[in-house]
Amino acid sequence: MRTPGFFLTLICGACLLLSVGCGGAPSDAHSVTGKVHNGGELLKVANAEIGVGKVEVTFYRVNEAGKPDESNPMSAIVDPATGEFRPGGPTGAGLPNGTYKVAVRQWDPYPEVDVLKGKFDAAHTPIELVVDGTKTLDIDLSKY
Numbered sequence: 001m002r003t004p005g006f007f008l009t010l011i012c013g014a015c016l017l018l019s020v021g022c023g024g025a026p027s028d029a030h031s032v033t034g035k036v037h038n039g040g041e042l043l044k045v046a047n048a049e050i051g052v053g054k055v056e057v058t059f060y061r062v063n064e065a066g067k068p069d070e071s072n073p074m075s076a077i078v079d080p081a082t083g084e085f086r087p088g089g090p091t092g093a094g095l096p097n098g099t100y101k102v103a104v105r106q107w108d109p110y111p112e113v114d115v116l117k118g119k120f121d122a123a124h125t126p127i128e129l130v131v132d133g134t135k136t137l138d139i140d141l142s143k144y
Contacts, residue, residue, distance in 0.1 A: 034137030
């Protein structure tokens with residue numbers, strides 16, 4: 001007769017094997033870096049160092065129908081001193097190749113006030129970028 005502990009050990013072992021065997025980044029994932037600004041000016045927020053304000057960039061992969069996949073957004077927090085960001089993607093290794101709708105929110109204070117007034121949120125953003133691992137992404141909000 002098997003004990004409940006035996007089955008628990010068996011289940012835990014199977015989970016461990018699956019997590020080791022199925023891990024890793026998609027083969028087309030790229031370490032993506034970029035910068036967000038408004039006509040060369042950084043997006044400023046008060047007290048970013050203590051989490052009261054932040055600038056967030058969110059990537060929504062565009063599917064075959066030309067629609068952004070809002071079920072799997074990939075976000076990055078912008079460094080307030082440089083305007084730079086680095087989205088980790090679904091596995092932390094970067095973003096897979098593809099076209100992305102890009103939302104930018106300037107939370108000051110977070111999460112009540114978007115200084116950009118929703119102009120670049122997921123529902124309204126005109127920003128669309130291609131990720132292919134060949135370039136640094138430059139998001140100049142003054143161009144949109």
